[in-house]
Amino acid sequence: MPTVEPLDRNAVLGRVLIALSENCERLREACYWAGASAMSLEELHHRGSFDLDFHTRKALLDVRPILAEIQRAFPGSFELISVPDEFGSGFKGVLRLPEMEGVTVEVLSNYEDVPARYLVRSRIAPRMWRITAQRFLADKIQCIAERSEARDLVDIAAVLRYHPQLTDEARQIVRSQDALILIERLVAWTVASMREDLAAYQDVDAGDALQARDLLLGWLREGSKP
Secondary structure, three states, X not given: OOOOOHHHHHHHHHHHHHHHHHHOHHHHHHEEEEHXXXXXXXXXXXXXXXXXXXXXXXXXXXXXXXXXXXXXXXXXXXXXXXXXXXXXXXXXXXXXXXXXOOEEEEEEEEOOOOOHHHEXXXXXXXXXXXXXXXXXXXXXXXXXXXXOOHHHHHHHHHHHHHOHHHHHHHHHHHHHOOHHHHHHHHHOOOHHHHHHHOOOOOOOOHHHHHHHHHHHHHHHHHHHOO
């Protein structure tokens, strides 16, 4: 199967998103399009993305009926690679539409209800809700405290560059985190480690991640002053 180039990959993601929104009512009504693919394809255009993430709008929703719906809508075309647990908290699979490369689709049950103000209608698939830049930014700052992936810093830099009006809110979110954990995560990143971690993203400049790291560290230092 031929390799899909970055621009073609975006088109594939859009086609799969539209197919899901048109054929899976339960997914469309219960979930929203989350993650970097939503922001990159519709607003930021800052880096490539490789999958489609959907989160439930209500907390602790059992997503197994959504899995069954996708399997009915696309018989034989959805390869399940991560099965739901006993609570139905999430699943992951690869959806292959005719004559297209497969797209990884992940559906996760949220740990909290998502207020309507954090959702907007998708431009690509208007029947589907998607995450706002405000919510995406908050999620990405939380990700910094929970995992070590330089792409999260790239995403933060892109949001603040495109939406500078969110800078003050971002500063407050950073200062509400556990400062010791966040500082430990941030200072562990070097230019070399960022470049290595971002090697799969050929359209990304590690300098953006470095800039975001230094910005967040600066806010944390400001917050620690008496």
